[in-house]
Amino acid sequence: MQQKFKKSYKFAIKTSLYITIFTTLLTSVFLFGFYKVNLLYLIVFFLVTYLFSFMVIQYRVERFIYKRVKKIYDDLTLLESTSITKGTITTDMQTLTEEIDRFARDKKIEIESLKVREQYRREFLGNVSHELKTPLFTVQGYILTLLDGAMDDENLREKYLERASKGIERLGYIVKDLDMITKLEVGDLSLNIEVFDIVELIKGVFEMFEMKAAKKKITLTFDRDYPNPIFVKADKERIQQVLANLIVNSIKYGQEKGTTELSVENLIKNKVIVRVTDNGEGIEKKHLSRLFERFYRVDKSGSRKEGGSGLGLSIVKHIIEAHNERIYVESDFGVGSEFSFTLEKAK
Known part of the structure:
Protein backbone atom coordinates (compact mmCIF):
# COMPACT_ATOMS: atom_id res chain seq x y z
CA MET A 1 0.00 0.00 0.00
CA ASP A 92 -9.65 12.29 0.76
CA MET A 93 -12.18 9.54 1.48
CA GLN A 94 -12.19 8.33 -2.13
CA THR A 95 -8.53 7.33 -1.94
CA LEU A 96 -9.13 5.66 1.42
CA THR A 97 -12.13 3.75 0.07
CA GLU A 98 -10.20 2.57 -3.00
CA GLU A 99 -7.34 1.32 -0.82
CA ILE A 100 -9.63 -0.59 1.52
CA ASP A 101 -11.56 -2.07 -1.43
CA ARG A 102 -8.31 -3.20 -2.98
CA PHE A 103 -7.19 -4.85 0.24
CA ALA A 104 -10.56 -6.53 0.62
CA ARG A 105 -10.32 -7.97 -2.91
CA ASP A 106 -6.76 -9.16 -2.28
CA LYS A 107 -7.82 -10.82 0.97
CA LYS A 108 -10.72 -12.55 -0.74
CA ILE A 109 -8.43 -13.90 -3.46
CA GLU A 110 -5.93 -15.00 -0.83
CA ILE A 111 -8.61 -16.83 1.18
CA GLU A 112 -9.93 -18.58 -1.93
CA SER A 113 -6.39 -19.58 -2.89
CA LEU A 114 -5.77 -20.98 0.60
CA LYS A 115 -8.99 -23.01 0.40
CA VAL A 116 -7.93 -24.52 -2.92
CA ARG A 117 -4.47 -25.32 -1.54
CA GLU A 118 -5.97 -26.89 1.57
CA GLN A 119 -8.23 -29.06 -0.54
CA TYR A 120 -5.25 -30.06 -2.71
CA ARG A 121 -3.18 -30.81 0.41
CA ARG A 122 -5.88 -33.08 1.84
CA GLU A 123 -6.24 -34.95 -1.44
CA PHE A 124 -2.47 -35.25 -1.83
CA LEU A 125 -1.94 -36.63 1.69
CA GLY A 126 -4.82 -39.04 1.17
CA ASN A 127 -3.38 -40.23 -2.12
CA VAL A 128 0.15 -40.61 -0.71
CA SER A 129 -1.10 -42.63 2.25
CA HIS A 130 -3.19 -44.87 -0.04
CA GLU A 131 -0.35 -45.43 -2.53
CA LEU A 132 2.10 -46.31 0.26
CA LYS A 133 -0.43 -48.32 2.28
CA THR A 134 -1.28 -50.76 -0.51
CA PRO A 135 2.23 -52.20 -1.14
CA LEU A 136 3.13 -51.98 2.57
CA PHE A 137 0.13 -54.07 3.60
CA THR A 138 0.82 -56.48 0.74
CA VAL A 139 4.41 -57.01 1.85
CA GLN A 140 3.36 -57.26 5.49
CA GLY A 141 0.70 -59.85 4.65
CA TYR A 142 3.11 -62.10 2.77
CA ILE A 143 5.80 -61.87 5.46
CA LEU A 144 3.34 -62.62 8.27
CA THR A 145 2.02 -65.61 6.33
CA LEU A 146 5.57 -66.92 5.95
CA LEU A 147 6.26 -66.40 9.64
CA ASP A 148 3.06 -68.25 10.54
CA GLY A 149 4.37 -71.44 8.95
CA ALA A 150 4.24 -71.02 5.18
CA MET A 151 8.03 -70.71 5.20
CA ASP A 152 8.31 -74.49 5.51
CA ASP A 153 6.70 -74.93 2.09
CA GLU A 154 9.50 -74.21 -0.39
CA ASN A 155 7.23 -73.45 -3.35
CA LEU A 156 4.95 -71.19 -1.32
CA ARG A 157 7.93 -69.47 0.26
CA GLU A 158 9.46 -68.61 -3.09
CA LYS A 159 6.13 -67.35 -4.50
CA TYR A 160 5.40 -65.14 -1.46
CA LEU A 161 8.91 -63.73 -1.39
CA GLU A 162 8.64 -62.83 -5.06
CA ARG A 163 5.33 -61.04 -4.46
CA ALA A 164 6.76 -59.23 -1.42
CA SER A 165 9.71 -58.20 -3.56
CA LYS A 166 7.34 -56.68 -6.14
CA GLY A 167 5.63 -54.73 -3.36
CA ILE A 168 8.98 -53.38 -2.16
CA GLU A 169 9.87 -52.53 -5.75
CA ARG A 170 6.68 -50.51 -6.12
CA LEU A 171 7.42 -48.66 -2.89
CA GLY A 172 10.84 -47.86 -4.29
CA TYR A 173 9.28 -46.44 -7.47
CA ILE A 174 6.95 -44.20 -5.47
CA VAL A 175 9.71 -42.84 -3.22
CA LYS A 176 12.08 -42.36 -6.16
CA ASP A 177 9.45 -40.53 -8.22
CA LEU A 178 8.44 -38.32 -5.28
CA ASP A 179 12.10 -37.44 -4.71
CA MET A 180 12.51 -36.54 -8.39
CA ILE A 181 9.40 -34.31 -8.43
CA THR A 182 10.58 -32.52 -5.28
CA LYS A 183 13.98 -31.87 -6.84
CA LEU A 184 12.40 -30.63 -10.05
CA GLU A 185 10.10 -28.27 -8.14
CA VAL A 186 12.88 -26.71 -6.07
CA GLY A 187 15.35 -26.67 -8.96
CA ASP A 188 17.84 -29.09 -7.36
CA LEU A 189 17.78 -31.54 -10.27
CA SER A 190 20.28 -30.27 -12.81
CA LEU A 191 19.70 -30.91 -16.50
CA ASN A 192 22.46 -32.19 -18.75
CA ILE A 193 21.66 -30.28 -21.94
CA GLU A 194 23.05 -31.81 -25.12
CA VAL A 195 22.27 -32.12 -28.81
CA PHE A 196 20.77 -35.43 -29.96
CA ASP A 197 18.54 -36.98 -32.61
CA ILE A 198 14.99 -37.15 -31.27
CA VAL A 199 13.95 -39.66 -33.96
CA GLU A 200 16.67 -42.07 -32.89
CA LEU A 201 15.68 -41.65 -29.25
CA ILE A 202 12.05 -42.50 -30.04
CA LYS A 203 13.14 -45.63 -31.89
CA GLY A 204 15.11 -46.67 -28.80
CA VAL A 205 12.04 -46.19 -26.57
CA PHE A 206 9.96 -48.23 -29.04
CA GLU A 207 12.43 -51.09 -28.66
CA MET A 208 12.24 -50.85 -24.87
CA PHE A 209 8.48 -51.40 -24.84
CA GLU A 210 7.80 -53.48 -27.94
CA MET A 211 7.26 -56.63 -25.87
CA LYS A 212 4.90 -54.83 -23.50
CA ALA A 213 2.96 -53.50 -26.48
CA ALA A 214 2.93 -56.94 -28.14
CA LYS A 215 1.03 -58.39 -25.15
CA LYS A 216 -1.93 -56.16 -26.07
CA LYS A 217 -1.15 -56.39 -29.81
CA ILE A 218 -0.58 -52.62 -29.89
CA THR A 219 1.53 -51.28 -32.76
CA LEU A 220 4.20 -48.68 -31.95
CA THR A 221 4.81 -46.61 -35.07
CA PHE A 222 5.75 -43.26 -36.58
CA ASP A 223 3.21 -41.19 -38.49
CA ARG A 224 5.59 -41.26 -41.49
CA ASP A 225 9.14 -42.14 -42.49
CA TYR A 226 11.88 -39.95 -41.03
CA PRO A 227 14.89 -40.54 -43.30
CA ASN A 228 16.83 -37.60 -41.84
CA PRO A 229 17.71 -37.00 -38.19
CA ILE A 230 15.99 -34.19 -36.27
CA PHE A 231 18.37 -32.71 -33.74
CA VAL A 232 17.07 -31.11 -30.57
CA LYS A 233 18.74 -29.47 -27.59
CA ALA A 234 17.65 -30.97 -24.24
CA ASP A 235 18.52 -33.46 -21.51
CA LYS A 236 18.49 -36.74 -23.43
CA GLU A 237 17.97 -38.98 -20.38
CA ARG A 238 15.05 -36.90 -19.09
CA ILE A 239 13.36 -36.66 -22.49
CA GLN A 240 13.71 -40.43 -22.79
CA GLN A 241 11.91 -40.67 -19.44
CA VAL A 242 9.14 -38.39 -20.76
CA LEU A 243 8.69 -40.50 -23.89
CA ALA A 244 8.78 -43.72 -21.85
CA ASN A 245 6.05 -42.49 -19.48
CA LEU A 246 3.79 -41.30 -22.30
CA ILE A 247 4.24 -44.47 -24.37
CA VAL A 248 3.69 -46.75 -21.35
CA ASN A 249 0.47 -44.86 -20.58
CA SER A 250 -0.72 -45.22 -24.17
CA ILE A 251 -0.08 -48.97 -23.95
CA LYS A 252 -1.62 -49.27 -20.49
CA TYR A 253 -4.88 -47.56 -21.46
CA GLY A 254 -4.85 -48.48 -25.14
CA GLN A 255 -7.30 -50.89 -26.70
CA GLU A 256 -6.42 -54.37 -27.94
CA LYS A 257 -4.89 -54.29 -31.43
CA GLY A 258 -4.62 -50.54 -31.16
CA THR A 259 -1.93 -48.10 -32.27
CA THR A 260 0.45 -45.70 -30.55
CA GLU A 261 1.74 -43.18 -33.07
CA LEU A 262 4.66 -40.78 -32.66
CA SER A 263 5.25 -37.71 -34.79
CA VAL A 264 7.82 -34.92 -34.78
CA GLU A 265 6.79 -31.66 -36.45
CA ASN A 266 8.29 -28.23 -36.92
CA LEU A 267 6.36 -25.78 -34.76
CA ILE A 268 8.19 -22.51 -35.32
CA LYS A 269 11.67 -21.64 -36.52
CA ASN A 270 13.54 -22.93 -33.45
CA LYS A 271 10.96 -25.36 -32.00
CA VAL A 272 9.66 -28.85 -32.72
CA ILE A 273 6.62 -30.53 -31.23
CA VAL A 274 6.57 -34.24 -30.39
CA ARG A 275 3.13 -35.88 -30.42
CA VAL A 276 2.17 -39.21 -28.83
CA THR A 277 -1.23 -40.27 -30.16
CA ASP A 278 -3.25 -43.39 -29.35
CA ASN A 279 -6.70 -44.74 -30.15
CA GLY A 280 -7.36 -45.99 -26.63
CA GLU A 281 -10.20 -45.32 -24.22
CA GLY A 282 -9.61 -41.54 -24.07
CA ILE A 283 -10.11 -39.17 -21.15
CA GLU A 284 -13.24 -37.26 -20.16
CA LYS A 285 -12.97 -33.46 -20.28
CA LYS A 286 -13.60 -33.09 -16.54
CA HIS A 287 -10.29 -34.87 -15.82
CA LEU A 288 -8.05 -32.97 -18.25
CA SER A 289 -7.34 -29.98 -15.99
CA ARG A 290 -6.08 -32.22 -13.16
CA LEU A 291 -4.35 -34.85 -15.23
CA PHE A 292 -0.82 -33.77 -14.30
CA GLU A 293 -1.42 -33.62 -10.54
CA ARG A 294 0.51 -36.01 -8.34
CA PHE A 295 -1.34 -39.30 -7.77
CA TYR A 296 -4.40 -38.10 -9.67
CA ARG A 297 -6.04 -41.01 -11.43
CA VAL A 298 -8.87 -40.90 -13.93
CA ASP A 299 -10.06 -44.40 -13.07
CA LYS A 300 -9.51 -44.90 -9.36
CA SER A 301 -9.90 -48.67 -9.45
CA GLY A 302 -8.80 -49.76 -12.91
CA SER A 303 -5.66 -47.66 -13.01
CA ARG A 304 -4.37 -49.14 -9.77
CA LYS A 305 -4.75 -52.61 -11.20
CA GLU A 306 -2.39 -51.52 -13.95
CA GLY A 307 0.26 -50.62 -11.34
CA GLY A 308 2.65 -47.69 -11.45
CA SER A 309 3.36 -44.98 -8.91
CA GLY A 310 0.65 -42.57 -10.10
CA LEU A 311 3.34 -39.92 -10.58
CA GLY A 312 4.27 -40.50 -14.22
CA LEU A 313 2.40 -37.59 -15.81
CA SER A 314 3.38 -35.24 -13.01
CA ILE A 315 7.04 -36.09 -13.61
CA VAL A 316 6.56 -35.58 -17.35
CA LYS A 317 5.12 -32.12 -16.78
CA HIS A 318 7.91 -31.08 -14.39
CA ILE A 319 10.66 -32.32 -16.73
CA ILE A 320 9.21 -30.44 -19.70
CA GLU A 321 8.71 -27.27 -17.66
CA ALA A 322 12.28 -27.58 -16.34
CA HIS A 323 13.33 -27.23 -20.01
CA ASN A 324 11.15 -24.07 -20.21
CA GLU A 325 8.89 -25.88 -22.67
CA ARG A 326 5.16 -26.66 -22.75
CA ILE A 327 3.16 -29.89 -22.64
CA TYR A 328 -0.38 -30.27 -24.01
CA VAL A 329 -3.11 -32.89 -23.89
CA GLU A 330 -6.14 -33.41 -26.10
CA SER A 331 -8.55 -36.27 -25.72
CA ASP A 332 -11.94 -37.51 -26.88
CA PHE A 333 -13.52 -40.02 -24.55
CA GLY A 334 -13.89 -43.35 -26.33
CA VAL A 335 -11.75 -42.19 -29.27
CA GLY A 336 -8.23 -41.65 -27.98
CA SER A 337 -5.72 -39.19 -26.58
CA GLU A 338 -2.82 -37.09 -27.78
CA PHE A 339 -0.03 -35.80 -25.55
CA SER A 340 2.42 -33.37 -27.10
CA PHE A 341 5.38 -31.32 -25.91
CA THR A 342 7.76 -28.81 -27.42
CA LEU A 343 11.56 -28.93 -27.59
CA GLU A 344 14.20 -26.53 -28.76
CA LYS A 345 15.59 -27.40 -32.16
CA ALA A 346 19.39 -27.56 -32.39
CA LYS A 347 20.93 -25.01 -34.74
Whole structure:
Protein backbone atom coordinates (compact mmCIF):
# COMPACT_ATOMS: atom_id res chain seq x y z
CA MET A 1 0.00 0.00 0.00
CA GLN A 2 1.24 3.53 -0.71
CA GLN A 3 2.69 5.49 2.20
CA LYS A 4 0.49 8.60 1.76
CA PHE A 5 -3.06 9.15 0.69
CA LYS A 6 -3.63 11.82 -1.93
CA LYS A 7 -3.75 15.24 -0.29
CA SER A 8 -7.18 16.82 -0.60
CA TYR A 9 -8.75 20.01 0.76
CA LYS A 10 -12.04 19.73 -1.07
CA PHE A 11 -14.11 18.81 1.97
CA ALA A 12 -12.58 21.55 4.16
CA ILE A 13 -12.88 24.21 1.42
CA LYS A 14 -16.55 23.55 0.73
CA THR A 15 -17.55 23.13 4.38
CA SER A 16 -15.68 26.28 5.42
CA LEU A 17 -17.33 28.22 2.60
CA TYR A 18 -20.81 27.11 3.67
CA ILE A 19 -20.14 28.00 7.31
CA THR A 20 -18.62 31.38 6.40
CA ILE A 21 -21.44 32.38 4.06
CA PHE A 22 -24.07 31.44 6.62
CA THR A 23 -22.23 33.21 9.48
CA THR A 24 -21.54 36.33 7.40
CA LEU A 25 -25.14 36.61 6.23
CA LEU A 26 -26.44 36.14 9.75
CA THR A 27 -23.98 38.66 11.13
CA SER A 28 -24.63 41.21 8.38
CA VAL A 29 -28.39 41.09 9.01
CA PHE A 30 -27.84 41.65 12.71
CA LEU A 31 -25.24 44.40 12.26
CA PHE A 32 -27.07 46.27 9.50
CA GLY A 33 -30.29 46.04 11.50
CA PHE A 34 -28.86 47.74 14.55
CA TYR A 35 -25.64 49.37 13.43
CA LYS A 36 -24.33 50.90 10.29
CA VAL A 37 -21.24 48.81 9.49
CA ASN A 38 -18.77 49.44 6.67
CA LEU A 39 -18.75 46.81 3.92
CA LEU A 40 -14.99 46.48 4.33
CA TYR A 41 -15.52 45.10 7.84
CA LEU A 42 -17.83 42.43 6.48
CA ILE A 43 -15.25 41.39 3.87
CA VAL A 44 -12.56 41.15 6.54
CA PHE A 45 -14.98 39.21 8.77
CA PHE A 46 -15.75 36.86 5.85
CA LEU A 47 -12.07 36.15 5.15
CA VAL A 48 -11.12 35.66 8.80
CA THR A 49 -14.09 33.38 9.42
CA TYR A 50 -13.31 31.39 6.30
CA LEU A 51 -9.60 30.91 7.15
CA PHE A 52 -10.36 29.99 10.75
CA SER A 53 -13.08 27.50 9.71
CA PHE A 54 -10.84 25.96 7.04
CA MET A 55 -7.91 25.37 9.42
CA VAL A 56 -10.07 23.98 12.19
CA ILE A 57 -12.04 21.67 9.88
CA GLN A 58 -8.99 20.48 7.94
CA TYR A 59 -7.00 19.72 11.07
CA ARG A 60 -9.83 18.18 13.08
CA VAL A 61 -11.15 16.04 10.21
CA GLU A 62 -7.63 14.76 9.48
CA ARG A 63 -7.21 13.76 13.11
CA PHE A 64 -10.70 12.27 13.23
CA ILE A 65 -10.11 10.12 10.13
CA TYR A 66 -6.56 9.24 11.14
CA LYS A 67 -7.57 7.77 14.48
CA ARG A 68 -10.36 5.67 13.01
CA VAL A 69 -8.46 4.51 9.95
CA LYS A 70 -5.49 3.55 12.11
CA LYS A 71 -7.85 1.47 14.28
CA ILE A 72 -9.31 -0.18 11.16
CA TYR A 73 -5.85 -1.20 10.00
CA ASP A 74 -4.87 -2.34 13.50
CA ASP A 75 -8.03 -4.43 13.87
CA LEU A 76 -7.99 -5.98 10.42
CA THR A 77 -4.20 -6.27 10.32
CA LEU A 78 -4.30 -5.17 6.71
CA LEU A 79 -1.31 -2.97 7.29
CA GLU A 80 1.12 -2.53 10.17
CA SER A 81 0.27 0.53 12.24
CA THR A 82 3.88 1.71 12.00
CA SER A 83 3.59 2.24 8.27
CA ILE A 84 0.40 4.24 8.50
CA THR A 85 1.90 6.70 10.97
CA LYS A 86 4.48 7.64 8.37
CA GLY A 87 1.79 8.93 6.04
CA THR A 88 -0.74 11.75 6.33
CA ILE A 89 -4.38 10.83 6.62
CA THR A 90 -6.36 13.56 4.95
CA THR A 91 -10.00 14.18 4.08
CA ASP A 92 -9.65 12.29 0.76
CA MET A 93 -12.18 9.54 1.48
CA GLN A 94 -12.19 8.33 -2.13
CA THR A 95 -8.53 7.33 -1.94
CA LEU A 96 -9.13 5.66 1.42
CA THR A 97 -12.13 3.75 0.07
CA GLU A 98 -10.20 2.57 -3.00
CA GLU A 99 -7.34 1.32 -0.82
CA ILE A 100 -9.63 -0.59 1.52
CA ASP A 101 -11.56 -2.07 -1.43
CA ARG A 102 -8.31 -3.20 -2.98
CA PHE A 103 -7.19 -4.85 0.24
CA ALA A 104 -10.56 -6.53 0.62
CA ARG A 105 -10.32 -7.97 -2.91
CA ASP A 106 -6.76 -9.16 -2.28
CA LYS A 107 -7.82 -10.82 0.97
CA LYS A 108 -10.72 -12.55 -0.74
CA ILE A 109 -8.43 -13.90 -3.46
CA GLU A 110 -5.93 -15.00 -0.83
CA ILE A 111 -8.61 -16.83 1.18
CA GLU A 112 -9.93 -18.58 -1.93
CA SER A 113 -6.39 -19.58 -2.89
CA LEU A 114 -5.77 -20.98 0.60
CA LYS A 115 -8.99 -23.01 0.40
CA VAL A 116 -7.93 -24.52 -2.92
CA ARG A 117 -4.47 -25.32 -1.54
CA GLU A 118 -5.97 -26.89 1.57
CA GLN A 119 -8.23 -29.06 -0.54
CA TYR A 120 -5.25 -30.06 -2.71
CA ARG A 121 -3.18 -30.81 0.41
CA ARG A 122 -5.88 -33.08 1.84
CA GLU A 123 -6.24 -34.95 -1.44
CA PHE A 124 -2.47 -35.25 -1.83
CA LEU A 125 -1.94 -36.63 1.69
CA GLY A 126 -4.82 -39.04 1.17
CA ASN A 127 -3.38 -40.23 -2.12
CA VAL A 128 0.15 -40.61 -0.71
CA SER A 129 -1.10 -42.63 2.25
CA HIS A 130 -3.19 -44.87 -0.04
CA GLU A 131 -0.35 -45.43 -2.53
CA LEU A 132 2.10 -46.31 0.26
CA LYS A 133 -0.43 -48.32 2.28
CA THR A 134 -1.28 -50.76 -0.51
CA PRO A 135 2.23 -52.20 -1.14
CA LEU A 136 3.13 -51.98 2.57
CA PHE A 137 0.13 -54.07 3.60
CA THR A 138 0.82 -56.48 0.74
CA VAL A 139 4.41 -57.01 1.85
CA GLN A 140 3.36 -57.26 5.49
CA GLY A 141 0.70 -59.85 4.65
CA TYR A 142 3.11 -62.10 2.77
CA ILE A 143 5.80 -61.87 5.46
CA LEU A 144 3.34 -62.62 8.27
CA THR A 145 2.02 -65.61 6.33
CA LEU A 146 5.57 -66.92 5.95
CA LEU A 147 6.26 -66.40 9.64
CA ASP A 148 3.06 -68.25 10.54
CA GLY A 149 4.37 -71.44 8.95
CA ALA A 150 4.24 -71.02 5.18
CA MET A 151 8.03 -70.71 5.20
CA ASP A 152 8.31 -74.49 5.51
CA ASP A 153 6.70 -74.93 2.09
CA GLU A 154 9.50 -74.21 -0.39
CA ASN A 155 7.23 -73.45 -3.35
CA LEU A 156 4.95 -71.19 -1.32
CA ARG A 157 7.93 -69.47 0.26
CA GLU A 158 9.46 -68.61 -3.09
CA LYS A 159 6.13 -67.35 -4.50
CA TYR A 160 5.40 -65.14 -1.46
CA LEU A 161 8.91 -63.73 -1.39
CA GLU A 162 8.64 -62.83 -5.06
CA ARG A 163 5.33 -61.04 -4.46
CA ALA A 164 6.76 -59.23 -1.42
CA SER A 165 9.71 -58.20 -3.56
CA LYS A 166 7.34 -56.68 -6.14
CA GLY A 167 5.63 -54.73 -3.36
CA ILE A 168 8.98 -53.38 -2.16
CA GLU A 169 9.87 -52.53 -5.75
CA ARG A 170 6.68 -50.51 -6.12
CA LEU A 171 7.42 -48.66 -2.89
CA GLY A 172 10.84 -47.86 -4.29
CA TYR A 173 9.28 -46.44 -7.47
CA ILE A 174 6.95 -44.20 -5.47
CA VAL A 175 9.71 -42.84 -3.22
CA LYS A 176 12.08 -42.36 -6.16
CA ASP A 177 9.45 -40.53 -8.22
CA LEU A 178 8.44 -38.32 -5.28
CA ASP A 179 12.10 -37.44 -4.71
CA MET A 180 12.51 -36.54 -8.39
CA ILE A 181 9.40 -34.31 -8.43
CA THR A 182 10.58 -32.52 -5.28
CA LYS A 183 13.98 -31.87 -6.84
CA LEU A 184 12.40 -30.63 -10.05
CA GLU A 185 10.10 -28.27 -8.14
CA VAL A 186 12.88 -26.71 -6.07
CA GLY A 187 15.35 -26.67 -8.96
CA ASP A 188 17.84 -29.09 -7.36
CA LEU A 189 17.78 -31.54 -10.27
CA SER A 190 20.28 -30.27 -12.81
CA LEU A 191 19.70 -30.91 -16.50
CA ASN A 192 22.46 -32.19 -18.75
CA ILE A 193 21.66 -30.28 -21.94
CA GLU A 194 23.05 -31.81 -25.12
CA VAL A 195 22.27 -32.12 -28.81
CA PHE A 196 20.77 -35.43 -29.96
CA ASP A 197 18.54 -36.98 -32.61
CA ILE A 198 14.99 -37.15 -31.27
CA VAL A 199 13.95 -39.66 -33.96
CA GLU A 200 16.67 -42.07 -32.89
CA LEU A 201 15.68 -41.65 -29.25
CA ILE A 202 12.05 -42.50 -30.04
CA LYS A 203 13.14 -45.63 -31.89
CA GLY A 204 15.11 -46.67 -28.80
CA VAL A 205 12.04 -46.19 -26.57
CA PHE A 206 9.96 -48.23 -29.04
CA GLU A 207 12.43 -51.09 -28.66
CA MET A 208 12.24 -50.85 -24.87
CA PHE A 209 8.48 -51.40 -24.84
CA GLU A 210 7.80 -53.48 -27.94
CA MET A 211 7.26 -56.63 -25.87
CA LYS A 212 4.90 -54.83 -23.50
CA ALA A 213 2.96 -53.50 -26.48
CA ALA A 214 2.93 -56.94 -28.14
CA LYS A 215 1.03 -58.39 -25.15
CA LYS A 216 -1.93 -56.16 -26.07
CA LYS A 217 -1.15 -56.39 -29.81
CA ILE A 218 -0.58 -52.62 -29.89
CA THR A 219 1.53 -51.28 -32.76
CA LEU A 220 4.20 -48.68 -31.95
CA THR A 221 4.81 -46.61 -35.07
CA PHE A 222 5.75 -43.26 -36.58
CA ASP A 223 3.21 -41.19 -38.49
CA ARG A 224 5.59 -41.26 -41.49
CA ASP A 225 9.14 -42.14 -42.49
CA TYR A 226 11.88 -39.95 -41.03
CA PRO A 227 14.89 -40.54 -43.30
CA ASN A 228 16.83 -37.60 -41.84
CA PRO A 229 17.71 -37.00 -38.19
CA ILE A 230 15.99 -34.19 -36.27
CA PHE A 231 18.37 -32.71 -33.74
CA VAL A 232 17.07 -31.11 -30.57
CA LYS A 233 18.74 -29.47 -27.59
CA ALA A 234 17.65 -30.97 -24.24
CA ASP A 235 18.52 -33.46 -21.51
CA LYS A 236 18.49 -36.74 -23.43
CA GLU A 237 17.97 -38.98 -20.38
CA ARG A 238 15.05 -36.90 -19.09
CA ILE A 239 13.36 -36.66 -22.49
CA GLN A 240 13.71 -40.43 -22.79
CA GLN A 241 11.91 -40.67 -19.44
CA VAL A 242 9.14 -38.39 -20.76
CA LEU A 243 8.69 -40.50 -23.89
CA ALA A 244 8.78 -43.72 -21.85
CA ASN A 245 6.05 -42.49 -19.48
CA LEU A 246 3.79 -41.30 -22.30
CA ILE A 247 4.24 -44.47 -24.37
CA VAL A 248 3.69 -46.75 -21.35
CA ASN A 249 0.47 -44.86 -20.58
CA SER A 250 -0.72 -45.22 -24.17
CA ILE A 251 -0.08 -48.97 -23.95
CA LYS A 252 -1.62 -49.27 -20.49
CA TYR A 253 -4.88 -47.56 -21.46
CA GLY A 254 -4.85 -48.48 -25.14
CA GLN A 255 -7.30 -50.89 -26.70
CA GLU A 256 -6.42 -54.37 -27.94
CA LYS A 257 -4.89 -54.29 -31.43
CA GLY A 258 -4.62 -50.54 -31.16
CA THR A 259 -1.93 -48.10 -32.27
CA THR A 260 0.45 -45.70 -30.55
CA GLU A 261 1.74 -43.18 -33.07
CA LEU A 262 4.66 -40.78 -32.66
CA SER A 263 5.25 -37.71 -34.79
CA VAL A 264 7.82 -34.92 -34.78
CA GLU A 265 6.79 -31.66 -36.45
CA ASN A 266 8.29 -28.23 -36.92
CA LEU A 267 6.36 -25.78 -34.76
CA ILE A 268 8.19 -22.51 -35.32
CA LYS A 269 11.67 -21.64 -36.52
CA ASN A 270 13.54 -22.93 -33.45
CA LYS A 271 10.96 -25.36 -32.00
CA VAL A 272 9.66 -28.85 -32.72
CA ILE A 273 6.62 -30.53 -31.23
CA VAL A 274 6.57 -34.24 -30.39
CA ARG A 275 3.13 -35.88 -30.42
CA VAL A 276 2.17 -39.21 -28.83
CA THR A 277 -1.23 -40.27 -30.16
CA ASP A 278 -3.25 -43.39 -29.35
CA ASN A 279 -6.70 -44.74 -30.15
CA GLY A 280 -7.36 -45.99 -26.63
CA GLU A 281 -10.20 -45.32 -24.22
CA GLY A 282 -9.61 -41.54 -24.07
CA ILE A 283 -10.11 -39.17 -21.15
CA GLU A 284 -13.24 -37.26 -20.16
CA LYS A 285 -12.97 -33.46 -20.28
CA LYS A 286 -13.60 -33.09 -16.54
CA HIS A 287 -10.29 -34.87 -15.82
CA LEU A 288 -8.05 -32.97 -18.25
CA SER A 289 -7.34 -29.98 -15.99
CA ARG A 290 -6.08 -32.22 -13.16
CA LEU A 291 -4.35 -34.85 -15.23
CA PHE A 292 -0.82 -33.77 -14.30
CA GLU A 293 -1.42 -33.62 -10.54
CA ARG A 294 0.51 -36.01 -8.34
CA PHE A 295 -1.34 -39.30 -7.77
CA TYR A 296 -4.40 -38.10 -9.67
CA ARG A 297 -6.04 -41.01 -11.43
CA VAL A 298 -8.87 -40.90 -13.93
CA ASP A 299 -10.06 -44.40 -13.07
CA LYS A 300 -9.51 -44.90 -9.36
CA SER A 301 -9.90 -48.67 -9.45
CA GLY A 302 -8.80 -49.76 -12.91
CA SER A 303 -5.66 -47.66 -13.01
CA ARG A 304 -4.37 -49.14 -9.77
CA LYS A 305 -4.75 -52.61 -11.20
CA GLU A 306 -2.39 -51.52 -13.95
CA GLY A 307 0.26 -50.62 -11.34
CA GLY A 308 2.65 -47.69 -11.45
CA SER A 309 3.36 -44.98 -8.91
CA GLY A 310 0.65 -42.57 -10.10
CA LEU A 311 3.34 -39.92 -10.58
CA GLY A 312 4.27 -40.50 -14.22
CA LEU A 313 2.40 -37.59 -15.81
CA SER A 314 3.38 -35.24 -13.01
CA ILE A 315 7.04 -36.09 -13.61
CA VAL A 316 6.56 -35.58 -17.35
CA LYS A 317 5.12 -32.12 -16.78
CA HIS A 318 7.91 -31.08 -14.39
CA ILE A 319 10.66 -32.32 -16.73
CA ILE A 320 9.21 -30.44 -19.70
CA GLU A 321 8.71 -27.27 -17.66
CA ALA A 322 12.28 -27.58 -16.34
CA HIS A 323 13.33 -27.23 -20.01
CA ASN A 324 11.15 -24.07 -20.21
CA GLU A 325 8.89 -25.88 -22.67
CA ARG A 326 5.16 -26.66 -22.75
CA ILE A 327 3.16 -29.89 -22.64
CA TYR A 328 -0.38 -30.27 -24.01
CA VAL A 329 -3.11 -32.89 -23.89
CA GLU A 330 -6.14 -33.41 -26.10
CA SER A 331 -8.55 -36.27 -25.72
CA ASP A 332 -11.94 -37.51 -26.88
CA PHE A 333 -13.52 -40.02 -24.55
CA GLY A 334 -13.89 -43.35 -26.33
CA VAL A 335 -11.75 -42.19 -29.27
CA GLY A 336 -8.23 -41.65 -27.98
CA SER A 337 -5.72 -39.19 -26.58
CA GLU A 338 -2.82 -37.09 -27.78
CA PHE A 339 -0.03 -35.80 -25.55
CA SER A 340 2.42 -33.37 -27.10
CA PHE A 341 5.38 -31.32 -25.91
CA THR A 342 7.76 -28.81 -27.42
CA LEU A 343 11.56 -28.93 -27.59
CA GLU A 344 14.20 -26.53 -28.76
CA LYS A 345 15.59 -27.40 -32.16
CA ALA A 346 19.39 -27.56 -32.39
CA LYS A 347 20.93 -25.01 -34.74
